[in-house]
Amino acid sequence: MNLPEPLPNPEPIAHLERKAGLLLTLVATVILGFLLYVMFARGMFEATQQLVLISDDSEGVIVGMDLTFSGFPIGRVRRIELAEDGKVRMVIDVPLKDARWLRTSSIFTLERGMVGDTRIRAFSGILSDPPLPANSEREVLRGDTSAEMPRLVASARATLENLEAMTNNESSLNASLKHIKTTTERMTGPYGVLTGVLGSEDNAKKIIATLERTNALLTKADQRVFGKDGVMDGTQSTLASAKATLDSSGDAARQLTLVLQETRQTLNKVDAVLVEAQAVGANTRLATTDLGTLRTEVEASLRKISQLTNEINRKWPFARDTEIKLP
Amino acid sequence: MATNPTQPNHVTRWRVSAQRQLVSWWFMLQLGAAVLALALTPRTYSALFRAATARQLVITTWQVLPWFTSLAALLSLVLIRIVVVTALSYGLSQYALQMVVRVLVLELIPLSAAMFVALRSGLAFNAGAAPVAPVARLRGLHDLDPQRLRTELAPRVLAESFSVLTLAMVNSVVVLVLAYLTVYGLSPWGLPGFTRTVGQVFDLSVSLGFMLKVFLFSLAVAVVPMAASLEAPPTSSTMQPGAVRLFLVLLILEGGSLMVKYI
Numbered sequence: 001m002n003l004p005e006p007l008p009n010p011e012p013i014a015h016l017e018r019k020a021g022l023l024l025t026l027v028a029t030v031i032l033g034f035l036l037y038v039m040f041a042r043g044m045f046e047a048t049q050q051l052v053l054i055s056d057d058s059e060g061v062i063v064g065m066d067l068t069f070s071g072f073p074i075g076r077v078r079r080i081e082l083a084e085d086g087k088v089r090m091v092i093d094v095p096l097k098d099a100r101w102l103r104t105s106s107i108f109t110l111e112r113g114m115v116g117d118t119r120i121r122a123f124s125g126i127l128s129d130p131p132l133p134a135n136s137e138r139e140v141l142r143g144d145t146s147a148e149m150p151r152l153v154a155s156a157r158a159t160l161e162n163l164e165a166m167t168n169n170e171s172s173l174n175a176s177l178k179h180i181k182t183t184t185e186r187m188t189g190p191y192g193v194l195t196g197v198l199g200s201e202d203n204a205k206k207i208i209a210t211l212e213r214t215n216a217l218l219t220k221a222d223q224r225v226f227g228k229d230g231v232m233d234g235t236q237s238t239l240a241s242a243k244a245t246l247d248s249s250g251d252a253a254r255q256l257t258l259v260l261q262e263t264r265q266t267l268n269k270v271d272a273v274l275v276e277a278q279a280v281g282a283n284t285r286l287a288t289t290d291l292g293t294l295r296t297e298v299e300a301s302l303r304k305i306s307q308l309t310n311e312i313n314r315k316w317p318f319a320r321d322t323e324i325k326l327p
Numbered sequence: 328m329a330t331n332p333t334q335p336n337h338v339t340r341w342r343v344s345a346q347r348q349l350v351s352w353w354f355m356l357q358l359g360a361a362v363l364a365l366a367l368t369p370r371t372y373s374a375l376f377r378a379a380t381a382r383q384l385v386i387t388t389w390q391v392l393p394w395f396t397s398l399a400a401l402l403s404l405v406l407i408r409i410v411v412v413t414a415l416s417y418g419l420s421q422y423a424l425q426m427v428v429r430v431l432v433l434e435l436i437p438l439s440a441a442m443f444v445a446l447r448s449g450l451a452f453n454a455g456a457a458p459v460a461p462v463a464r465l466r467g468l469h470d471l472d473p474q475r476l477r478t479e480l481a482p483r484v485l486a487e488s489f490s491v492l493t494l495a496m497v498n499s500v501v502v503l504v505l506a507y508l509t510v511y512g513l514s515p516w517g518l519p520g521f522t523r524t525v526g527q528v529f530d531l532s533v534s535l536g537f538m539l540k541v542f543l544f545s546l547a548v549a550v551v552p553m554a555a556s557l558e559a560p561p562t563s564s565t566m567q568p569g570a571v572r573l574f575l576v577l578l579i580l581e582g583g584s585l586m587v588k589y590i
Contacts, residue, residue: 013385017381019381023385023392023489026497027493030496037522037525038525041523041525042529042530064526066523066527
């Protein structure tokens, strides 16, 4: 055979067995230590609680991915499964020492950027809320940059088309710019901005003439209004007389107040008279009732007198023959 | 129509060659299985076996561990620095550490350890390659002297396997330490983040794949040249028998590992 034959008396190696034992120990230690470190790094020695995040899409989510809070990893995706309703359930292990950052009001997001991996983040706005219980299920909010790309491209395309239409020779923007150029050229003329605004020098001349007339008119009006014996003077004298009239009116009003006070007193007296008149009226009513009784009695007396008179007339020799004799 | 008289010879030669290759691969597998079986049998560990294994361990591992570690650390430091600086310049520093761990620890260190041990054993072979007298070619495992298998070949296979395993594991740890020091310096505050990154890389499948790959590398480096040497016909070539096959096996293992992990 081709294998080199071993030397009959190989050169002895010092501390052979010790070296071999040391090597074996070293390798065993390294392998064991490496395994323990990897297990520790995988969180196998940590007490955890479970959190289930529910999403429509698990694209980009992988087992072992971190759940971060304020940039710090506080959990790790342990399992991704498809639920019966077609939604994705991401089972996340959260170490108990980090679970305090998750509250009942916490919000979870799943973000996918253009570059880099997908990120699952937790936001706890109110840290005084009750802690998130174990085995909680929460909907995750998704933000997908790549999903927004088609819409973004369509918008950019529409924008570019609009831009192209705007910069075309026949475009409204170009026409506007031409008009602005014409206007600014006019503005450089003798009448400046007026020519640009009004379109021609004739119109500008008219405006300036109008302004001059207006100035003259204003001068005259100033004289009429604020000059000697002007409207303002008359107005001021009128105001003075009106003030005097108002003052006299004040005196009249004061006198009127006195008259009214006296009238009130008089009316009070009339009220007293009326009260007395009411008492007289009441007495009169009572007297009238008594008069009715008296009249009845008088009438009864008169009837009795009449009957007596008739009786006397019948019995008295001067009695008239009251018998009616028929022819 | 005239027939080509040489064609049957080609076919026969191809068939014989293929048959020889199959027999050769089968012998290699048998030898590997026999050595593993011997290693797992407690009765094998006689005083003679232990002494031979200890001697081979010291020759293949103890003597090379310090300077291979130094060399690997130096090269790893350069690579780590390049990766970290490049990642920083692109604003992707959060991926630098993961990339270093994946590229160096998972791929380059085991492969370089296997290649190093293979080349070293090849150099040892070539140092006394030319056989003094022609020896008979083995036709199968049954032709092999069991006593020699126990006292000479098995210790050598085990020692070379152990050498690959040791160099790969020790240098992986050294690379992890260097990566931490390069990224975080001497500060201890980066340790939780570093541990988390290592944990993210070494999930269950990657860890198992890493251990399996190192184990298969070590077996390949130890068994393939040995089997090829035992069954190779006498030749004056100074090339180590089975070198091409070894590199093919390493390539297949590495390619398979990459496919399983990343495809």
